[in-house]
Structure formats: C-alpha cells, structure tokens
Amino acid sequence: MRKEYAKMDAALLHQTNKKVILKLIKEKSQISRSELSRATGLTPPTITRIVNELVDSEGIAEYVGVGNSSGGRPPVIVKFKYESNCIIGIDLGATYIRGCLVDLNANFISEIQVPTEIERGFDSIIEKVVQVINKLQKRKEKDARIWGVGIGVAGLVHSETGIIESSPDFGWSNVSLREVLEKKLDVPFFYDNSTRLMALCELKLGERQNLKNFTVINFGYGIASGLVIEGNLVKGYAGFAGEFGHIVVDTNSKVQCKCGMYGCLEALASGHRIANRGKAEMENGNADLLKDLCNNNSNLVTAEQVARAAKMGDVACLKIYDEVSEYLCKGIGTIANLLNPQTVYIGGGISLSGQFLFDLIENKKSKYLLPANINVQILPSSFGEQTTEIGAVSLVLDKIMNLELSAKKIGFK
Ligand SMILES: [Zn+2]
Numbered sequence: 001m002r003k004e005y006a007k008m009d010a011a012l013l014h015q016t017n018k019k020v021i022l023k024l025i026k027e028k029s030q031i032s033r034s035e036l037s038r039a040t041g042l043t044p045p046t047i048t049r050i051v052n053e054l055v056d057s058e059g060i061a062e063y064v065g066v067g068n069s070s071g072g073r074p075p076v077i078v079k080f081k082y083e084s085n086c087i088i089g090i091d092l093g094a095t096y097i098r099g100c101l102v103d104l105n106a107n108f109i110s111e112i113q114v115p116t117e118i119e120r121g122f123d124s125i126i127e128k129v130v131q132v133i134n135k136l137q138k139r140k141e142k143d144a145r146i147w148g149v150g151i152g153v154a155g156l157v158h159s160e161t162g163i164i165e166s167s168p169d170f171g172w173s174n175v176s177l178r179e180v181l182e183k184k185l186d187v188p189f190f191y192d193n194s195t196r197l198m199a200l201c202e203l204k205l206g207e208r209q210n211l212k213n214f215t216v217i218n219f220g221y222g223i224a225s226g227l228v229i230e231g232n233l234v235k236g237y238a239g240f241a242g243e244f245g246h247i248v249v250d251t252n253s254k255v256q257c258k259c260g261m262y263g264c265l266e267a268l269a270s271g272h273r274i275a276n277r278g279k280a281e282m283e284n285g286n287a288d289l290l291k292d293l294c295n296n297n298s299n300l301v302t303a304e305q306v307a308r309a310a311k312m313g314d315v316a317c318l319k320i321y322d323e324v325s326e327y328l329c330k331g332i333g334t335i336a337n338l339l340n341p342q343t344v345y346i347g348g349g350i351s352l353s354g355q356f357l358f359d360l361i362e363n364k365k366s367k368y369l370l371p372a373n374i375n376v377q378i379l380p381s382s383f384g385e386q387t388t389e390i391g392a393v394s395l396v397l398d399k400i401m402n403l404e405l406s407a408k409k410i411g412f413k
Contacts, residue, residue, distance in 0.1 A: 017042060018050050019403055025054070025061050025080045026104075026401065032067055032075030051078050058407045059145070060085055060104065060400070080104070087400075088136050088149040088187075089392035091194060092129060094118055094169040094221060095349070099132040100389050101139055101146075104397065106205050110139040111386075118170060125170070126177075130184045137187075145412050147400055149187055150392030151177065152194035154222060156240050162191045165240075168258045169222055188410060190395045194218065195242060197391025198347050198381060199226025200233055204394040206382040208343070215341045216381060217244060218388075219328070220348035221271035221303070229339065245270070249330040269327040271303035271350050274320055278306035281316040289314035307353035321353070325360035332361070333368025336376045347381030 020040055025031055037047045054061035055078070062081045066074040082104035091098040094116060101110045112132050116125060133149055140146060155167025162178030164170075181189055192200070195218040202216055203209065216226040223245030227234040234241045245266030246259050253263030255273075267273065279301040281287040282294070290309035294300040310317035332344055351357070361378055369376065381387045399405045 014050075015403055017046065018053065019401070021047065021050050022054060022060070022401060022403070025051075025078060026082075028080075030064060030077055030079040032077050034075050036078075054078075059412065060407075082107075084141060084144040085400075086140050086144050086146045087393045087396045088133055088146060089389040089396075090129060090132065090149060090151040091386075091388035091392065092116075092125070092151055092153045093194065093388070094154055097125070097128055097132055098386070098389050099129075099136050100386070100393065101136040102390075102393050103144075104400070106390060106393055106397070110136055111389075112136060122170075122172065122175060126180050126184075130181070133185060133187070145407075145410075146187055147405055147410065148396040149185075149189050150197070150395035151189060151191050152197040152388040152392045153177070153191065154194050154224075157191050157193045158239055162189065188396075188405060190392075190399065192392075192395060193224070193226075193239075193242075194388045194391075195224040196226045196233060196235070197395060198345075198387045199228050199391070200394045200398075201387050201391035202345055202382055203228055203231070203233065204398065205390055206345075208382075211342055213339065213341045214343040214345065215335055215339065216345045216347060216387075217328075217332070217351075218348040219270075219346050219350045221350075223266040223270050223331075223348075225335065227335075227339065228341075244331060244335060247331050247334055249327045265327055265331045269324040269331075274303035274306050274324060274350065275301050277320045277323075278303075278309075278317060281320070286316040287314055290317055303350055304353070307350075307357070311354055311356055321357060321360060325357060326364055329361055329364040329368050332365060332376075332378065336373045337368075337370050340373060341376060343377045343379055345379055345381045347384070347387045349385070351380055352384065 021036055024036060024039055033047050033051060037044050051061060055063060060081050061078050064077050064079045067077050085104045087102055089100050096113050097116050098113045100108055102108055112135055114128055137146060153164055154169040156165045158165060163176045164172050166173045177191060178189060198218055199216040212231040214228050218224045225242045225244035227242050246264045248263045249265045249268060250263035255267045256262050257264035257267035278290055279298045282291050282298045282301060289312050290305060293305050293309055306317045306320055310321050366374060383390050
C-alpha cells in the first residue's frame with residue numbers, strides 16, 4: 001500500500017513539475033534548459049526528461065538549437081511550439097455563430113461568422129455549428145493539430161456535462177450539446193456559459209491579465225455577468241453564478257422579465273428593451289432621426305439603430321439610453337459594493353453602441369457606489385465582439401496547460 005502511495009506521489013510530482021515547466025516555456029517563448037533548472041530548482045536530468053516529453057510525446061515544445069556559452073557547455077534552447085498547434089473557439093449566440101481558429105498563442109488563423117437564424121430550430125443551429133467547425137478545421141496548416149473546440153453558449157450550461165439546462169435566448173431546456181456534437185465530430189469539446197467565458201478571456205488573455213478582482217458584464221439582447229474573485233472564476237454552487245440581469249432595479253415596474261419577475265435589469269435595459277422603446281417612440285410620432293434610419297418602418301428598429309440615432313442627436317433615443325444607463329449603473333453599484341472589483345468590463349453587442357454610452361455610465365455611477373468603491377474603473381472589454389470566442393479558446397488552452405489534454409489521449413501521432 002505504502003509503495004502505491006509513493007508511486008502516486010511521484011507521478012503527481014512529475015505532473016506538477018511538468019506543468020510548471022510548460023508554463024515557463026510558454027511565458028518566455030523560448031528558454032534554455034539550464035535556465036529552466038535555475039528557475040525551478042529541479043535537477044538538469046529531471047528538466048531534460050520533462051522537456052523531452054513535451055517535445056516528443058506532446059509536441060508542444062521543440063528544440064531550436066544551442067545558445068551562446070559564457071564558458072562551459074552551450075545552453076540547449078527549447079521553444080513553445082505554438083504555431084502548429086491549434087484551438088477552435090465558438091461563440092454560439094442568439095444572433096450570430098462566430099468561430100475562430102487560433103494557434104496556442106491565440107493568434108488568429110481564420111474566423112467565420114454566420115447568422116444563427118434561431119427561428120429555424122435546434123437541429124439547424126447544430127448543423128451550422130458543425131459546418132463552422134468543419135470549415136475551420138480545413139483552414140489549418142497541413143501538419144498542424146487541433147487540440148479541441150471550446151464553445152460558449154448563452155444560457156445555463158453545465159460545464160462538465162455539456163447540458164444546456166436552460167437557455168431563454170434559444171428557448172432550450174435540458175438539451176445535450178455534447179451528445180449531438182460527439183456524433184458528428186471527432187474532436188474534444190468543452191463548454192461554458194458565454195459570459196463566464198468573456199471573464200475567462202479577460203483573465204487569461206485580456207489586456208490587463210494582472211487583475212485578480214473584476215467583473216465582466218455581457219450587455220446585449222440579454223444581460224449577464226462573469227465574476228472573477230481573487231483570480232478565480234466564480235461558478236457558484238451549481239454553476240449558475242453571475243445572473244446579473246435578474247437583479248431587480250425597479251420594484252414598482254410593470255415590465256415582466258423572461259424569468260417571470262418584474263423590474264429585472266434585463267427587462268429594463270437589454271437590447272430588446274432598447275429596441276422596443278425605440279419602436280414605441282417612433283410609433284408615437286417621436287424619434288424623427290430613428291424614423292429616417294429605419295425608413296419609417298418600426299419593424300426595422302434595432303438597439304443598434306436607436307444608438308445611431310442617439311449619437312446623431314435624436315432626443316427620444318438619447319432619453320432611452322439615458323434611462324438604460326441609469327438602470328445599468330444601479331446594477332453596477334450593487335455588484336461593485338458587494339464584490340469590490342478593481343474593474344468592471346462591459347462587453348456584448350450593446351456595449352459597442354459608442355463612447356456616449358460609457359460617458360453616460362461614468363456620469364451616473366457615483367450615485368450608486370459607496371465612497372470606497374468610487375474608483376472602480378468601467379472599461380470596454382478587451383476584445384469587443386470576439387471576447388466570447390477567445391474565452392472559448394482560453395477554456396481549451398487551460399486544459400492543455402494543465403495537462404488535462406494529452407496528445408496521446410487525443411490520438412495525435
Ligand atoms: Zn429576470
């Protein structure tokens with residue numbers, strides 16, 4: 001028994017050392033074996049054995065010759081082999097399906113965007129996802145390998161099982177993405193909620209990766225948040241943390257939310273609400289500029305058109321954004337006073353309305369923040385519309401860096 005424990009400890013120690021070495025090679029891009037030994041305190045033979053595994057078995061590192069010697073044996077240089085190893089990230093949204101093929105440094109190789117056409121139903125949407133993945137697979141270099149596909153979905157997604165327990169945007173409940181996709185594609189899949197992946201994207205690949213406490217708000221046709229506390233992505237007891245859109249911001253409101261409650265932030269400030277308010281203003285004879293933009297057809301009103309009209313000076317549309325930003329600030333105040341984040345990122349389609357939205361938020365936020373939280377920074381997300389798909393990439397990259405995906409398991413030769 002004791003021997004078995006010793007064996008297990010040795011295997012665990014080996015994996016831990018291997019992770020540390022892989023991380024160092026990735027961070028430095030290229031580094032000598034002797035530097036690895038100095039940085040980790042591991043002996044040169046241990047370093048050589050581990051690096052050889054990363055080169056020969058995993059194929060994610062390579063030897064690139066020897067460096068200059070300052071006396072003694074010249075150092076052997078090892079490099080992170082990011083170019084010929086790829087990941088596919090998918091943002092399965094209610095409006096668009098976006099997919100990207102990237103290398104292990106998240107450099108874009110190819111990107112595809114197709115309309116979701118939600119009204120055509122589950123099978124059609126899955127078929128489109130499969131087509132996007134198939135096309136991206138074909139765009140890799142001949143010898144490159146695809147380690148996995150990360151998928152971000154709007155809704156309550158169980159990250160282990162791939163079951164979408166509920167997605168009001170799609171009208172799905174208890175559907176298994178994993179089951180249908182595994183039948184159609186021969187590549188590992190990983191899933192999570194699209195907003196949590198936006199937070200993972202900022203944490204792992206964003207412009208300010210040193211932040212340990214921040215919130216990402218996905219401000220689109222729905223509203224949700226991804227929370228990072230002390231450097232960890234918060235999932236909650238059952239994986240459904242971050243339902244920021246269902247904070248009640250007006251207890252007297254008669255506007256019912258998709259969740260059944262009244263006066264939720266999502267009911268009063270989402271893209272749907274902005275579009276509906278714009279439509280109503282136009283039908284009441286207001287919003288002349290919006291009327292022009294939509295050719296006097298209220299069915300063509302979208303949140304984006306309301307934003308365009310507001311920027312052009314349409315008073316009714318400016319009033320809509322003024323109200324929406326007020327509600328949003330109430331929500332931000334709640335979350336900032338509760339969690340004390342350093343930064344609140346705002347991403348999602350409506351966040352692209354323009355600087356005027358961020359100016360409105362900046363002007364209103366202090367009403368809802370305690371003095372201790374007044375300096376919270378409110379910034380646009382680092383990658384705009386691509387944040388979720390890059391977050392989906394991070395999900396797979398994390399598995400690779402944690403050695404949870406091995407070349408052997410995937411069947412690479
Ligand atoms: Zn709600």
